[in-house]
Amino acid sequence: MTPAHGAAGVHTVIGVDAGSANLREADHLIQHLVDGFGLPPGTVACTHLIRTDEHRSTAVSLALPDGGATEAAWTRVVDWAGPDTGAAFGERTHGSPRAARAARLAAEEHAGRRAGRAVSYPGVDALTGTVTVADLLGLSAVDEVVVVGAPSADGGGPDPATAVHTRGHVRPEWRDGRLTLALVPAAGGTLAPFEVPNPTPCCADHG
Known part of the structure; x- marks a missing residue:
């Protein structure tokens, strides 16, 4: 990952639970928040499958590049949130208590870089069509790629020159502090x- 895409400036994370039932709905929510609120470059927005005894939903989290931008985004979220939407930012919560607890879980997962499926992140707009592994890592905030079912013997990952058919749908996940993209072998x-793009609700619920 290039230094320009580092997360050293991310100080706070906002969690939002609007009752999204699956990844598709959560993806749409993220696009609404990022585009509708005009969130700044450097924002990383993720989905989180929240499963507790009292609540099941797909919450989202927003990590912004500085404290001022986060405060402004929090104000926008609070103004936008309906009565059934929960939000959390540090010790602050808003809306439905049950949804706010889910939002806090999402924010904590993202802040700790333990979990979270990134939908919007630096460089994602460059990941369209076919790119090489080297370009994928060099042009975006993705830290690492792994090939499912084909662990590298030397830990080096796939050949940097290998072509990746992005299908315009690249969703890395936080794993052990690194934004990691799972790949599978394709033709040729x-x-x-x-x-895959646009997962069905069933597949999304098991994502």
Whole structure:
């Protein structure tokens, strides 16, 4: 990952639970928040499958590049949120208590870089069509790629020159502090993201 895409400036994370039932709905929510609120470059927005005894939903989290931008985004979220939407930012919560708890879980997962499926992140707009592994890592905030079912013997990952058919749908996940993209073998010795575009609700619920 290039230094320009580092997350050293991310100080706070906002969690939002608007009752999204699956990844598709959560993806749409993220696009609404990022585009509708005009969130700044450097924002990383993720989905989180929240499963507790009292609540099941797909919440989202927003990590912004500085504290001022986060405060402004929090104000926009609070103004926008309906009565059934929960939000959390640090010790602050808003809306439905049950949804706010889910939002806090999402924010904590993202802040700790333990979990979260990134939908909007630096460089994602460059990941269209076919790119090489080297370009995928060099042009975006993705830290690492792994090929499902084909662990590298030397830990080096796939050949940087290998083509990746992005299908315009690249969703890396936080794993052990690194934004990691799972790939699968594709035709002609190429690779493709493990997650296909527009997953069905059933597949999304098991994502």
